[in-house]
Amino acid sequence: MEVLMGGELDSSKNSPLRIVFAGTPDFAASSLAALIDHDYQIVGVYTQPDRPSGRGQKLTASPVKQLALKHQLPVYQPLNFKSEEATQELADLNADLMIVAAYGLLLPQKVLDLPKLGCINVHASLLPRWRGAAPIHRALLAGDTETGITIMQMALGLDTGDMLYKKHTPIYHDDTAGSLHDRLAVLGAESLIESLPLLEQGKLTAEIQDEGLTCYASKLLKEEGKLNWSMSAEQLARQIRGLNPWPVAFCHVDFDQSGANPANLRIWSADSNADHYQEEPGTLVKIEKNALVIATGQGTLSVTQIQLPGKKALPVNAILNGQHSFFEGMRFN
Numbered sequence: 001m002e003v004l005m006g007g008e009l010d011s012s013k014n015s016p017l018r019i020v021f022a023g024t025p026d027f028a029a030s031s032l033a034a035l036i037d038h039d040y041q042i043v044g045v046y047t048q049p050d051r052p053s054g055r056g057q058k059l060t061a062s063p064v065k066q067l068a069l070k071h072q073l074p075v076y077q078p079l080n081f082k083s084e085e086a087t088q089e090l091a092d093l094n095a096d097l098m099i100v101a102a103y104g105l106l107l108p109q110k111v112l113d114l115p116k117l118g119c120i121n122v123h124a125s126l127l128p129r130w131r132g133a134a135p136i137h138r139a140l141l142a143g144d145t146e147t148g149i150t151i152m153q154m155a156l157g158l159d160t161g162d163m164l165y166k167k168h169t170p171i172y173h174d175d176t177a178g179s180l181h182d183r184l185a186v187l188g189a190e191s192l193i194e195s196l197p198l199l200e201q202g203k204l205t206a207e208i209q210d211e212g213l214t215c216y217a218s219k220l221l222k223e224e225g226k227l228n229w230s231m232s233a234e235q236l237a238r239q240i241r242g243l244n245p246w247p248v249a250f251c252h253v254d255f256d257q258s259g260a261n262p263a264n265l266r267i268w269s270a271d272s273n274a275d276h277y278q279e280e281p282g283t284l285v286k287i288e289k290n291a292l293v294i295a296t297g298q299g300t301l302s303v304t305q306i307q308l309p310g311k312k313a314l315p316v317n318a319i320l321n322g323q324h325s326f327f328e329g330m331r332f333n
Contacts, residue, residue, distance in 0.1 A: 015040055017200065020095040020115065021064075022046035027185045028101035029063040031122050034189035035099070040196070042073055044093045048104050049077045081111050090114055097199075100154060101188065109156050117199065119154040122188045124181075125217070126150060126166060128209040131159035132217035136184060137177045139217075140242035143234075146170055149184060149191040153206055162206035165195040176244040176269075222247040229282035229332060233272035233299035240270045248307075251282075252333045255325040262333065266307035273300045282332045290317045294332055 019040055021032050024047050035042060045068040053060035061069070068075050078086040087110055095115040100107070101122040112119050125135035127150040132138075139147045148168040155161035167187055171180065198204045225247045227236055240249040252262040277285045279295045286293035291302035307313040320326070 015196070015200065017041060017096045017117075017196070018043045018094060020044045020046065020090065020093055020098045021068075021101075022098060022103040022105075022107075023064045023101040024048045024062045024104050025102050026063045027124065027181060027188065028103070028122075029067050030185040030189045031099065031101045031192050032064055032067055034193050036067075036071055038193055043095060044076055044090070045073050046076045046078070046090075046103065049079060080105060081108055087111065087114075099192065101192075106158065107154065112154055112156065120164065120199070121152045121154050121159070121161065122192055123150045123152055123159055124184045124188065126168065127152060127159060127163055128211070128214040130217040131214055133219040135217040136181050137217070137220055137242050138215075139171060140175065140177055140180065141238055143238055144171055147180070147184070149188045151191055151195045160209065162208055164199070164204045164206055165191060167191045167194075174241075176241045178245045220247060225249045227251045227267065227332075229294065230297040233274075233296040233301045236296055236301050237270050237272040240267050244268055254331065254333065263309050265309075265332070266313070267303055268305040268307060268313045270301050270303045270305075273302055275300055279329075280331075284326065284328055284330045284332065287320065287326060287328055289320070290315070292316055292326060 017040065019035065019042050021035065021042055021044075023029065023032060032045065045064060047062045047064040047068070050059040050061050050065070052058065065075050065077070076089060078089075081087050081090070090111060091114050097117040098115045098119040099122070100119055107119060123135070124147070125139060126146070126148045130138050136147070146168055148166055150163050151165035152159065152163055153161045167190065169183060169187055195204065220243070225243050227239065227249050229236070229251070243249050249267045251265055251267065253265045254262045273293070277283070277295045277300060279285050281295050281297050283295045284292055285295050285300065288302070291304050292306075294301045294303060303316060305313055305315050306319065308319070
């Protein structure tokens with residue numbers, strides 16, 4: 001298996017490959033854009049059907065569809081590949097290779113077998129760690145110090161195929177799911193363009209995944225954002241970074257201490273500290289110029305950006321400079 005830490009390979013501007021691309025969100029659009037920029041022959045683009053989005057729930061095309069239409073590429077949006085019609089439509093494209101990146105559908109064996117070189121996947125983790133839907137978030141939540149991109153030969157199953165090519169990136173102490181997503185989207189596009197010439201030339205060596213090292217990156221749920229102050233400050237900081245920009249960590253705060261009107265407080269950024277206070281976890285122990293310092297099960301959490309109900313997210317110092325209801329000793333629940 002090729003494991004590269006960096007560098008760049010020249011891709012062929014005149015590749016004979018007939019490529020079908022399948023992807024849906026921004027992460028996938030980065031790889032599609034790279035294929036377009038390098039003049040690969042894209043004979044079809046598959047993406048999820050348009051979904052309702054925004055307050056008006058207006059049907060909205062995926063980022064991949066928008067990019068494909070901009071470049072006048074044919075777009076296909078089947079609900080799945082259960083019908084013979086959908087499968088035959090793909091077969092008629094006579095693809096040499098299908099490239100998949102965050103498409104959102106598990107491909108059946110009959111689809112995997114259609115392209116001459118099969119199907120490859122641009123996956124946002126260093127497999128076999130973090131198979132599944134949310135590898136970027138799960139790596140942050142688990143406290144991983146490194147992640148990356150794996151180009152994988154797809155097989156029947158969830159991210160179970162042989163590994164072809166990898167690139168690594170550290171996870172920095174201030175990375176959020178948003179910042180790490182953006183970096184991996186670029187890294188994924190680079191990995192794809194670097195690996196394609198090697199794939200064409202038969203120079204990639206497939207490596208079987210070690211099943212003993214696998215872990216599953218399950219889909220995120222909104223309720224995972226609820227903070228438990230009895231956890232350590234480090235765990236809470238990871239939770240906040242790993243759920244930014246969605247679903248965003250939250251807790252409840254009772255500004256008037258009556259217990260009758262708890263407000264939902266969303267926390268966008270915070271840093272962990274090793275200092276210790278005797279107060280119960282969830283107690284606001286100190287108000288600093290730029291942070292609310294809250295006791296936890298181990299250490300304190302310096303909260304630096306919050307969102308009050310019905311308001312936009314703001315740095316804590318901006319809120320403290322105006323009228324506010326925070327005071328030392330108040331409890332976050």
